[in-house]
Amino acid sequence: MQTNTVGPLIQSRPSNKRGKFVLSRLHSLAGLIPLGLFLIQHLMGNALAIQGSERFNEHVQFMTSLPFLLVLEIVFIALPLLFHAVYGIYLSFISKPNAHVYKYGRNISFLLQRITGVITFIFVIYHVWALRIGPALKGTEVNFQLVSEHLSNPFIFVFYLAGVLSTVYHFSNGISTAFITWGITIGPASQKTVRRICSGVFVILAVMSVWSLLSFVS
Numbered sequence: 001m002q003t004n005t006v007g008p009l010i011q012s013r014p015s016n017k018r019g020k021f022v023l024s025r026l027h028s029l030a031g032l033i034p035l036g037l038f039l040i041q042h043l044m045g046n047a048l049a050i051q052g053s054e055r056f057n058e059h060v061q062f063m064t065s066l067p068f069l070l071v072l073e074i075v076f077i078a079l080p081l082l083f084h085a086v087y088g089i090y091l092s093f094i095s096k097p098n099a100h101v102y103k104y105g106r107n108i109s110f111l112l113q114r115i116t117g118v119i120t121f122i123f124v125i126y127h128v129w130a131l132r133i134g135p136a137l138k139g140t141e142v143n144f145q146l147v148s149e150h151l152s153n154p155f156i157f158v159f160y161l162a163g164v165l166s167t168v169y170h171f172s173n174g175i176s177t178a179f180i181t182w183g184i185t186i187g188p189a190s191q192k193t194v195r196r197i198c199s200g201v202f203v204i205l206a207v208m209s210v211w212s213l214l215s216f217v218s
Contacts, residue, residue, distance in 0.1 A: 028178040030080040049215040053144035116166040123163025164209045172202035
């Protein structure tokens with residue numbers, strides 16, 4: 001439920017209200033539970049690089065030794081990601097951001113959410129190919145050295161920096177959006193509180209992510 005305290009966010013063409021209701025909640029749910037949980041786990045795993053190459057390699061070996069790993073990746077990561085990304089891009093096309101008209105913080109966040117969503121999707125596709133599918137096809141082991149060599153290219157490093165920060169923002173801001181979508185925060189006070197908490201989540205995850213990237217190239 002959206003209150004009028006944050007200003008009109010979008011103007012979209014009429015559509016099937018019931019279908020849009022269900023898809024919007026599935027879209028929100030996919031971003032929070034399977035993808036959000038995986039993102040946090042993935043970032044925490046990468047943060048082990050701060051403790052050194054051996055600690056990171058131990059984590060990678062543990063993750064790659066999980067039973068039915070491919071099935072888990074397809075069911076709980078690939079499919080939810082594909083749905084979340086495709087429907088999110090669809091919303092971007094049918095929605096008309098009005099941050100240039102209404103200078104409300106939520107409108108700016110709405111626009112940034114769409115922009116970072118596209119950046120995140122591009123980044124994730126590249127990342128999965130470069131450090132998951134590509135090495136698997138070549139029979140190359142993914143370890144600290146491989147990631148370090150990959151990030152040694154300054155252009156790749158900057159791309160990863162932008163991609164990771166976009167992903168973290170998209171997730172953190174998406175939490176507050178999901179609370180509104182599910183009718184949990186229905187007033188301006190509760191929405192403001194959740195936004196502050198999500199800002200804290202963004203700062204924590206952003207610092208951890210940047211520190212992890214620097215650990216691979218330091």
